Amino acid sequence: MKAMILAAGLGTRLRPLTDEVSKPMVQLGGRPCIEHTVLLLKAHGVHDIMINLYYKPELIMNQFGDGSMLGLNINYSLEKELMGTAGGLKIVQNFFGDEPVLIISGDVLTDINLTEFYNFHKKKGGIASLAVKNVQDPREFGVVLLDDEGKITQFQEKPRDVTPISTKANTGIYIFEPEIFDYIPSDIFYDFGKEVFPDLLSKGQAMYGYETRAYWCDVGNLDVYKAVQFDILAGIVNVDMPGKKFENCIWLGRRTDIDPDTQIIGPVFIGEKSIIEKGAKIYGPSVLGSGSIVGKNAVIKRSILLEDSYVGDNAEISDSIVGKKQRIKAFMVCENRTLVNKASFEDFNIVGKNN
The missing domain is CATH 3.90.550.10 (Spore Coat Polysaccharide Biosynthesis Protein SpsA; Chain A)
Structure with missing residues (x-):
């Protein structure tokens, strides 16, 4: 066939x-x-x-x-x-x-x-x-x-x-x-x-x-897109995820660089060549695409970061989608947003609940 x-x-x-x-x-x-x-x-x-x-x-x-x-x-x-x-x-x-x-x-x-x-x-x-x-x-x-x-x-x-x-x-x-x-x-x-x-x-x-x-x-x-991502993390659908699965439902791609002083609470997927810097906190369900960078003390909650996205130091992303190659400036707060366009978000100071 x-x-x-x-x-x-x-x-x-x-x-x-x-x-x-x-x-x-x-x-x-x-x-x-x-x-x-x-x-x-x-x-x-x-x-x-x-x-x-x-x-x-x-x-x-x-x-x-x-x-x-x-x-x-x-x-x-x-x-x-x-x-x-x-x-x-x-x-x-x-x-x-x-x-x-x-x-x-x-x-x-x-x-x-x-x-x-x-x-x-x-x-x-x-x-x-x-x-x-x-x-x-x-x-x-x-x-x-x-x-x-x-x-x-x-x-x-x-x-x-x-x-x-x-x-x-x-x-x-x-x-x-x-x-x-x-x-x-x-x-x-x-x-x-x-x-x-x-x-x-x-x-x-x-x-x-x-x-x-x-x-x-x-x-x-x-909305369905986010739900499907989280269904994958929850094991509701049987698909092959790249990388290796560790305890507490954490998947890591190859050549990820994660500082020891971070907190990751699954289910979380972190794609290959991603960098998670000191003090960052990632709460699942969250998906970080390959090449993502999460700065010092940044917080990611129930969110999806697409490939090569960047979250600056002390920024907070919750219930949001950050698009491919998008840059989130330090100290920005983004809640329940879809941040996908061709402009750099470094041009903004605060997005979301504190707007």
């Missing part, structure tokens, strides 16, 4: 983080989100991967190259204009040939058992299998209705203004038989949820819902 990772979206709901990187490249637990997806595919024996790209494609291409460093064969489809989830697949039909097709998003975090999902698909024998998950609030998701055998009998796209037909959300993780390409027209924008699946249903094609209890989260906004 070959896989396609959908990674062409703009990620507008995750701005300002996605002003500088594409949504799949946003850091989660010390890795880009899409890297967790690639490693999940590898863990389940999927080695031939196609990734479609549109917004800032060079970031993902530079991250993985041809995949050989990971023992994978990674190919890319650069879309000149967005073609939709199904339209993007149609473009690369020749890559899949007569093999089953696995579709998964590059901007969600999941530890779904893909091997079990594939076995379910082959046992059911339908043209398509969709991984579905029970959610508390289905209004932001496409939902499906299943019969007693797991066969999909009805679809409903984001039932915000009507009563949902079920609580089973479409996760965007699919397995198709190669005949799926017969139901996707060429050279136009085409969507699985809005067009392909209703068409298959109307034509009597069998589709099944694989109900998963695995972790699955669409990193759709900043």
Whole structure:
């Protein structure tokens, strides 16, 4: 089986983080989100991967190259204009040939058992299998209705203004038989949820819902982004974090420089080549990206620092996100803020509760 990772979206709901990187490249637990997806595919024996790209494609291409460093064969489809989830697949039909097709998003975090999902698909024998998950609030998701055998009998796209037909959300993780390409027209924008699946249903094609209890989260906004980071630290989702885990749920990347006179209370992740200076205090859940610098007596609480960020001496950061390469001046106080833009925050004195 070959896989396609959908990674062409703009990620507008995750701005300002996605002003500088594409949504799949946003850091989660010390890795880009899409890297967790690639490693999940590898863990389940999927080695031939196609990734479609549109917004800032060079970031993902530079991250993985041809995949050989990971023992994978990674190919890319650069879309000149967005073609939709199904339209993007149609473009690369020749890559899949007569093999089953696995579709998964590059901007969600999941530890779904893909091997079990594939076995379910082959046992059911339908043209398509969709991984579905029970959610508390289905209004932001496409939902499906299943019969007693797991066969999909009805679809409903984001039932915000009507009563949902079920609580089973479409996760965007699919397995198709190669005949799926017969139901996707060429050279136009085409969507699985809005067009392909209703068409298959109307034509009597069998589709099944694989109900998963695995972790699955669409990193759709900043609040969810923080929650997912903290879920990783809490071990709620099974992903591979770089570095070494120590006591009290503390992960340290390679070549970190931490002064002995510091206080770190987990769960905390500190990326490689980071520097934590004398007297600093870091309270979890917190994530510090690679190359972060935390100055003397600075305090970090329940916050996320992206790569190469700098927190000056005696500064205090709480419940906040500090963007890549941002600089927080000494004695600044930042509470419940997202500090991501191209300006240096050394131009400010106080941010947050004392503003």
